[in-house]
Every structure is written in C-alpha cells, then in structure tokens.
Amino acid sequence: MKTKKTLKIWKWILLILIIIFVRKVFCGPIKIDSTNPNSNIVIKRWDNFYSFINGLPKTKQFALKIYIHFNKSSIDLSKIQEWTYVFSGKYSKAEFLDVIAQWPKQIYKRYTVLEGWSIYDIDFDLSKKWLIDTGEYITFVTNPNIISKYTQRYEFLSYTNKKLNSLEWFLYPDTYHLDVEWNLIDQLVYLQLDNFNKKVWSVYSGQIKSFLKLGWYDTIILSTVVEKEEKTKSNKAVIAGIFFNRLSKWMRLDADITLCYGLKEPYETCTPAFINKAIYDKSNLYNTRQNHGLPPQPIASPSVESIVAVLNPKKTDYFFYLHDPKGNIHYGKTVTEHNDNKNKYLK
Numbered sequence: 001m002k003t004k005k006t007l008k009i010w011k012w013i014l015l016i017l018i019i020i021f022v023r024k025v026f027c028g029p030i031k032i033d034s035t036n037p038n039s040n041i042v043i044k045r046w047d048n049f050y051s052f053i054n055g056l057p058k059t060k061q062f063a064l065k066i067y068i069h070f071n072k073s074s075i076d077l078s079k080i081q082e083w084t085y086v087f088s089g090k091y092s093k094a095e096f097l098d099v100i101a102q103w104p105k106q107i108y109k110r111y112t113v114l115e116g117w118s119i120y121d122i123d124f125d126l127s128k129k130w131l132i133d134t135g136e137y138i139t140f141v142t143n144p145n146i147i148s149k150y151t152q153r154y155e156f157l158s159y160t161n162k163k164l165n166s167l168e169w170f171l172y173p174d175t176y177h178l179d180v181e182w183n184l185i186d187q188l189v190y191l192q193l194d195n196f197n198k199k200v201w202s203v204y205s206g207q208i209k210s211f212l213k214l215g216w217y218d219t220i221i222l223s224t225v226v227e228k229e230e231k232t233k234s235n236k237a238v239i240a241g242i243f244f245n246r247l248s249k250w251m252r253l254d255a256d257i258t259l260c261y262g263l264k265e266p267y268e269t270c271t272p273a274f275i276n277k278a279i280y281d282k283s284n285l286y287n288t289r290q291n292h293g294l295p296p297q298p299i300a301s302p303s304v305e306s307i308v309a310v311l312n313p314k315k316t317d318y319f320f321y322l323h324d325p326k327g328n329i330h331y332g333k334t335v336t337e338h339n340d341n342k343n344k345y346l347k
Helices: 002-027 049-055 058-070 093-101 119-128 136-141 144-151 184-209 216-229 233-248 256-262 272-278 304-311 335-345
Strands: 030-032 040-043 083-086 089-091 108-112 175-179 320-323 329-332
Touching: 119 136, 136 144, 136 184, 144 184, 175 184, 184 216, 184 304, 216 233, 216 256, 216 304, 233 304, 233 320, 233 329, 256 272, 320 335, 329 335
Parallel strands: none
Antiparallel strands: 030 089, 040 083, 108 175, 320 329
C-alpha cells in the first residue's frame, strides 16, 4: 500500500517536472546572446522560413512551428528578405517573428579616408582601428591580379602607357559606409574607385586627355604632390604653377614630403625630424630634394581641388615658396628672395 502511494507521488512529481520542462523549453522566450558569433541569422537566396530557422535549437524550432500553426491568420512570412537578421537578448515568439517580418537590418561601419592619405596611411589607420591586420590593405591594392581586374572595369586605369604597380591616387578620399558582412578591403577599394570614376574621371576626363603640359599619369603624380604640399585651396594653383616653372628649368621639385612615400611611411609618423634624417638619401627615388623630375608614381589621394589646380596652374614668375610657423605661405622669384623669406619668417 505504501509502495503504491509512493509511486503515485513520484508520478505527480515527474508530471510536474515534465510540465516545467515543456513550459521552459517550448513556451519560454527565445534567448540569443549578442556576443555569440552565431547570434545573427542569415537568410540565403531561395530560403524559406523553415529552412533558415535551422540554426535555432530543435526545441525552439518545434515551438515556433507550433506557434505559427495556431496563429496562421495573424502571421505574415511573405516579407522575408535575403539578408542578415540581427538579434540580441530575449524574444517571445511573437516578437521574434515580428523582427523577421520587418525589413532586415544591415550592419554598417562608417569609415573616412582623408584627403592626402596614402595607401600606407589607410593601412595604418585601418589596422589601428582593428579592422584589418597590418599590411592587408597595401597588399590588396598592389596585387597585380586586383589591379588587372579593376583595369578591365575602369577606363582611367588603362589610360596610361605606364604599368600600374598600385591603385594609389585612384582610391578616392571620402566617407564610406561599409557592410561588415562583406570583405571590408575589397568593398572599400571598389567604393573608392567607383567614387573616383564618378567625381573625377566622368567630370574631368576630357580636360585630362587634352592636357598638354603633362601626360595623364604624370598629371596624377603632380596632383598628389600639390595635395601634400598645400592645404589652402586658393594657393594650390600657384603651387602647381611653381612646380611647372621648376620642371621647365630642369630644377628639382624640392618637395620634402615626397620621400616619405619611398620609405613606405605613413604621413602621420613621417615628421620633419624623420624627413631630415633621410633628406640626403638619393637612392630613395621619391626624394625630390635629391632627384630631378616627378616621383615614380602618385604619393597620396588628392582632393579634386588639387587635380583642378594642376589642370589649371596659375602662371607666375615664382620658383620658390615656404610656409611660416603660422601656416602662411610666402613666394620667391629667385634664390635670394627665397633665402630672405627664410631669414624673415623661419627665424
């Protein structure tokens, strides 16, 4: 008799445990940990609702199917789109299905490429922000296969008789919104090149092609030097004119900043002290203090203003310029005038 009573008690306990388990597993909320890399649910092309919830625990899948079965009239799954759905926290079945029924949320990273940055600056900045490993961006934009792929797409890359060893200069400076679900570097480079195509090539290609002072690629190179040497928009055309004056007399450009590119140094860390240590190195072909002519290739991503300045240089008798400690520019026609400016403004 006692055994039967004990057995009956255990049956009730077991039933209660089963009810608790069922309520917790099948009726409880759907929990998704945002720190878990699997917290985002991806809907692939041709997926239906039942195939894409396969990433959830079996019990939750079963519970959702039951819930949908008894609520068919109020649930519309026709709005499901191919994308990544972002979840974090606890959801009732109704809330979970409501997220799915809404337009998918894209995860964007806002990233700005500043005017005057080189590929070394971009790589340095991306790695500093932990978006890539050091050197990844440089490796990508100097990869011959990548350059070849984009050359087939964009006319401006093929409009030169020089072999491109880098996509430098064509990587347009701007603010971009990157989808973190895609390859970040490939996406950024595509957006930069496409932006250059829209904002530079489509607007100025006719003028560039007919520009007689320099070839297309040399125009590109000089624009990048102007960008690094002068930030004030109203002075850029004068600086471009000075460079043309110097080139016409077979004088060196004497633009200190260019040597940084030959050292593969980000401009952020290429300080005047750093430049002074390398100023006499003639083996650095980007050192325009020691070598005549233009650098071998572009050294930065210039603004449109720098490009326009080279295409429309201001004609003057100046051959020299310098900036005082306040950033003001002073021009000179002769070495004597230039030295006088040095004594007057730099001491």
